[in-house]
Amino acid sequence: MNLLGAIGSPADLRDLGRAELDALAAEIRCSLVASVTCTGGHLGPSLGVVELTLALHRVFDSPADPIVWDTGHQAYVHKLLTGRQDGFGTLRQAGGLSGYPNRAESPHDWVENSHASTALAYADGLARALQLRGESEATVVAVVGDGALTGGMCWEGLNNLGAGPPRAVVVVLNDNGRSYAPTVGGLPPHLADLPAGPSLFELLGLAYVGPVDGHDVEAVEEALRKARALRSPVVVHVRTTKGRGYFPAESDPHDRLHAVPPPRTGPSAPGWTAQAGDELVRIGERRPDVVALTAAMLEPTGLAPFAAAFPDRVVDVGIAEQHAVTSAAGLALGGLHPVVAVYSTFLNRAFDQVLLDVGLHRLPVTFLLDRAGITGADGPSHNGMWDLSVLGIVPGMRVAAPRDATRLRELLGEAVDDDRGPTAVRFPKGSPCADLPAVGRLGGADVLVDGGSDVLVLAVGPLAAAAVAAACDLRAAGVGVTVVDPRWVLPVDPALATTGHRLVVTVEDNGLAGGFGDAVGRALREAGSDADLLTLGLRQEYVQVGERETLLAEHGLDAAGIATAILAQPKRRARAR
Numbered sequence: 256m257n258l259l260g261a262i263g264s265p266a267d268l269r270d271l272g273r274a275e276l277d278a279l280a281a282e283i284r285c286s287l288v289a290s291v292t293c294t295g296g297h298l299g300p301s302l303g304v305v306e307l308t309l310a311l312h313r314v315f316d317s318p319a320d321p322i323v324w325d326t327g328h329q330a331y332v333h334k335l336l337t338g339r340q341d342g343f344g345t346l347r348q349a350g351g352l353s354g355y356p357n358r359a360e361s362p363h364d365w366v367e368n369s370h371a372s373t374a375l376a377y378a379d380g381l382a383r384a385l386q387l388r389g390e391s392e393a394t395v396v397a398v399v400g401d402g403a404l405t406g407g408m409c410w411e412g413l414n415n416l417g418a419g420p421p422r423a424v425v426v427v428l429n430d431n432g433r434s435y436a437p438t439v440g441g442l443p444p445h446l447a448d449l450p451a452g453p454s455l456f457e458l459l460g461l462a463y464v465g466p467v468d469g470h471d472v473e474a475v476e477e478a479l480r481k482a483r484a485l486r487s488p489v490v491v492h493v494r495t496t497k498g499r500g501y502f503p504a505e506s507d508p509h510d511r512l513h514a515v516p517p518p519r520t521g522p523s524a525p526g527w528t529a530q531a532g533d534e535l536v537r538i539g540e541r542r543p544d545v546v547a548l549t550a551a552m553l554e555p556t557g558l559a560p561f562a563a564a565f566p567d568r569v570v571d572v573g574i575a576e577q578h579a580v581t582s583a584a585g586l587a588l589g590g591l592h593p594v595v596a597v598y599s600t601f602l603n604r605a606f607d608q609v610l611l612d613v614g615l616h617r618l619p620v621t622f623l624l625d626r627a628g629i630t631g632a633d634g635p636s637h638n639g640m641w642d643l644s645v646l647g648i649v650p651g652m653r654v655a656a657p658r659d660a661t662r663l664r665e666l667l668g669e670a671v672d673d674d675r676g677p678t679a680v681r682f683p684k685g686s687p688c689a690d691l692p693a694v695g696r697l698g699g700a701d702v703l704v705d706g707g708s709d710v711l712v713l714a715v716g717p718l719a720a721a722a723v724a725a726a727c728d729l730r731a732a733g734v735g736v737t738v739v740d741p742r743w744v745l746p747v748d749p750a751l752a753t754t755g756h757r758l759v760v761t762v763e764d765n766g767l768a769g770g771f772g773d774a775v776g777r778a779l780r781e782a783g784s785d786a787d788l789l790t791l792g793l794r795q796e797y798v799q800v801g802e803r804e805t806l807l808a809e810h811g812l813d814a815a816g817i818a819t820a821i822l823a824q825p826k827r828r829a830r831a832r
């Protein structure tokens with residue numbers, strides 16, 4: 256039976272009976288497993304919301320009733336039911352379907368940002384807009400996970416929804432008890448064993464419906480219809496199982512197949528993350544004052560070995576990066592050296608905490624920034640392309656970018672041993688290239704290729720490999736290029752601004768605005784240098800889905816792009832010496 260193939264839009268769901276809905280749910284699960292195990296993606300989260308999504312699209316009239324998915328990683332069923340079955344095999348590929356809602360794909364999609372805990376704020380604003388526009392018959396629905404609910408923005412949203420004029424907002428709490436790992440904090444016990452009296456949500460002024468078995472489509476529909484009829488903010492508490500209906504997911508001890516990679520083409524070397532986690536254990540052995548913090552991503556950020564070795568010195572704060580950073584500031588005030596392990600893009604959320612809770616106090620906090628640069632398949636909001644710009648304006652902040660595994664271990668140790676103020680070590684997704692040995696030193700930087708005093712290339716982190724390759728190509732073309740790895744990229748080492756080269760080229764997988772290149776330009780001006788400056792980096796745009804290497808090449812950050820950019824530079828008359 257191909258019930259799913261007959262669903263071209265949510266309207267096709269409305270007349271199905273219970274037996275057909277159960278059969279359709281089974282078909283959807285088979286389709287998800289067959290497709291996502293090939294493309295990669297968030298299989299576990301989407302398997303957990305099959306019945307919930309069917310019920311949502313039967314009870315509400317999307318898009319007239321906006322449905323906002325928090326984080327959006329669990330919206331694959333939503334996509335299958337809103338006209339995107341044909342393209343589903345292109346999920347998370349360049350030019351294909353996004354792994355998150357995407358307004359260019361469908362009017363049923365509203366929020367494209369994959370950062371958690373934003374849905375209630377969006378819903379609050381959307382509901383106010385609909386009300387002010389006189390469209391009060393609509394209902395705004397926000398689907399938020401129990402993990403996302405540990406994020407501060409959700410409580411700001413609940414606080415606002417609980418007050419003010421009644422607005423038709425239905426908050427669907429998808430409670431599967433997990434983020435990657437079991438959700439932490441005081442919230443899960445409250446949700447698990449709701450008091451006979453009012454729930455937290457009712458105390459804040461919202462109505463509460465539930466808890467409901469999230470895999471009983473009729474029960475969920477009944478709860479949603481009851482909530483819709485209230486015409487005021489209400490939380491519908493739905494209990495689901497992450498990975499439901501697929502044994503490898505339901506039984507997965509780590510994260511219920513939260514995100515599965517596309518089939519791997521052969522073994523891969525230990526990645527950046529594993530190398531960083533391994534080195535942190537060595538550091539922890541010699542530094543009992545080192546404590547690690549994660550925002551609900553212990554395993555993805557490589558902290559599991561540290562947690563196993565030092566269970567009392569690792570803290571999971573939930574999806575709460577702002578809390579993580581300022582709690583780390585508290586740990587540092589208390590005489591410890593915290594290491595905050597977070598994906599580069601998620602640190603954006605805690606900028607004020609980095610700048611003023613840590614930086615203003617010159618506290619020795621180390622930020623371990625995984626997924627710096629282009630991540631690729633997760634799309635624009637997941638690329639770590641802003642950390643150099645953001646951290647570069649924090650007085651006293653020092654940022655290191657290792658080019659390979661050996662430098663990662665060295666620089667992480669140097670960062671943790673620096674107690675003068677905050678430090679950060681940034682590295683990309685994937686695996687490091689083979690070690691790139693230095694042939695000399697320049698200030699605190701490593702000289703990788705000594706190609707004379709005409710062109711100097713300053714390459715950030717793993718882009719050093721492309722810079723070295725470009726230098727080799729250019730030497731064959733008769734152009735001498737010296738390649739230097741700054742190691743500590745911010746603040747800029749003054750020795751790099753007074754080398755006397757005619758042309759200084761910076762190469763970074765950060766956005767160009769306010770990045771390393773801009774900092775080098777400032778350093779050259781302050782040093783009175785008359786060198787020409789060529790800054791190569793990611794264009795200041797939202798970089799769409801693609802393979803990391805392809806996207807770097809598209810931004811001119813591969814060997815060919817670097818060489819071409821240097822050859823295109825006008826040759827000034829040789830300066831009279």
Ligand SMILES: Cc1ncc(C[n+]2csc(CCOP(=O)(O)OP(=O)(O)O)c2C)c(N)n1
Nearest residue numbers: 300369370371400401402403433434551601
């Ligand atoms: C600000 C932010 N921090 C971290 C993440 C990484 N992340 C993506 S999904 C997820 C867990 C979400 O848990 P939950 O909201 O319960 O949804 P579920 O996967 O259980 O459906 C995390 C931590 C993120 N997307 N945004």
Ligand SMILES: CC(=O)[C@@H](O)[C@H](O)COP(=O)(O)O
Nearest residue numbers: 328369514555626630633684
């Ligand atoms: C949705 C989300 O934010 C995470 O699950 C993210 O997709 C993980 O990215 P990696 O796969 O690079 O760990």
Ligand SMILES: [Mg+2]
Nearest residue numbers: 400401402433
């Ligand atoms: Mg969850």
